[in-house]
Structures are given as C-alpha cells and as structure tokens.
Amino acid sequence: LWEAASRALFAEFLATGLYVFFGVGSALPWPTALPTVLQMAITFNLATAVAVQITWKTSGGHINPAVTLAFLVGSQISLPRAMAYVAAQLAGATLGAAVLYWGWRARPEKRGPGGSNSATCSLAAQG
Secondary structure (H helix, E strand, C coil): CCHHHHHHHHHHHHHHHHHHHHHHHHCCCCCCCCCCHHHHHHHHHHHHHHHHHHHHHCCCCCCCCCHHHHHHHHHCCCCCHHHHHHHHHHHHHHHHHHHHHHHHHHHCCCCCCCCHHHHHHHHHHHH
C-alpha cells in the first residue's frame, strides 16, 4: 500500500513539475522570436496530454490541485490522499518553476560586460 501511494505521489510531483516547466517555458520571450499565442496553447495542451498519459494508471492523472479538489468533492478520492496529492502537486510546480527560473537567469545573452546582468550594466551606465 505504501509503495503504491508513494508512486502515485511521485507521479503527481513529476508530472506537475514538467507541466509547469514546459507550459510556462513556452510563454517566455526566447532570443530568436517571441512565442505566439497559438504556440503557447499547443505547448500547454501537449504538456497536459503527455503528463496525464504518463500518470493516468499510477495516480489518475490529476496534475492540477483543482482537478484533485473536484475528485474530492465528487467523493472519488479520500481527504488524506487529496491533501497528499495537492502537496505533491504544489511541490512539483514549485520545482518546475524554480528550474525554469534558474535556467532562464543563467542565459548568456542576459549577461553584460564582465559577466554581470545587463540590467545592472544599463543602470550603471545611466548613473
């Protein structure tokens, strides 16, 4: 029982993290061009479809705390399991956003002369 529950929680954690990473990553202004609304919509939908497909058998493919809440209200999941799923989803989303944030911050084109970020350089040049 513990093994099945831990697998389900890890599946929710991983799937939500990947969903946030790819979904939000598709909305960032990339150096070559700004993404269109269509590109962002396709990326979010593909990320959702892949995440649900991967976790469907293990955890039910909730991916989103709102879906977990709907399952709880519909008496399809117990309160302790719903709370654990929501905690795993929030942790996964936080990790996905953190990885994206740190990866985005470390981009070389955001660096100015001497390795500092370009916002600091432009402020120093103005002052």
